Amino acid sequence: MPRETDAETDMLDLDRFLPYRLAVIAARVSKALSTLYAERFGISIPEWRVIAHLARSERISVRDIHARVNLDKVKVSRAVSRLEAAGLLLKSSNAADARLLEISLSDAGWAVYRQIVPLATGFERDLMGVLDDADHEALERIFGKLNGQLDRRVATESLPEG
The missing domain is CATH 1.20.5 (Single alpha-helices involved in coiled-coils or other helix-helix interfaces)
Known part of the structure; x- marks a missing residue:
């Protein structure tokens, strides 16, 4: 147990700690926004992040998406697999390196993206x-x-x- 004189310096006030506050508000914003598209389109937060980045980049590797969406590799891979199974994205080999898979939105993926964007911007x-x-x-x-x-x-x- 900390000494009383050290109590103020040893205790972290989470309600005022910037990293914690930013993480909480970011999670709340993501969750609130996800309610607008999750039920209607069956899209999770990681899946939406992948779709949004694909719309911006058009064709990108899974590795590049992982670096940009602030999600671990497993969540990105699962999101990509689910989106591919749903017909919302396409996989292809990179022209310069056949070992590298690139993904892009399918026509159905673009249709979903175009419907979510007005919801997201309105939110x-x-x-x-x-x-x-x-x-x-x-x-x-x-x-x-x-x-x-x-x-x-x-x-x-x-x-x-x-």
Whole structure:
């Protein structure tokens, strides 16, 4: 048990701890958004992330999607398999490296994507509607600063020692 004098420095206030707060709000936003497409299209959060990235990239490897969607490899692979089984994406060999599989949206995948986008943008508009222009600009500036700091940390951590 910590000494009383160390109690304040030893205890982490999760309600004020930025990484925890960001994780909680991100999970809540994802879950709330997923209710708009999960029942109607039978799409999970990982599947939606794959579809959204495929729509943006058109043709991409599973490895590249894993790096971009912030999900572990198993979840990405399962999402890709389910989407392929549902006929929403297509797999093909990479022209430069036949061992590398690329995936792309099928016509049915594009149709689902085009139906989900208005739901997603409407959801975002509703959520962001509680912010005035100054709040929105501040949020964008804060995201930029936090991402910049994380980029600097990653760059510093990857530098060789000595």
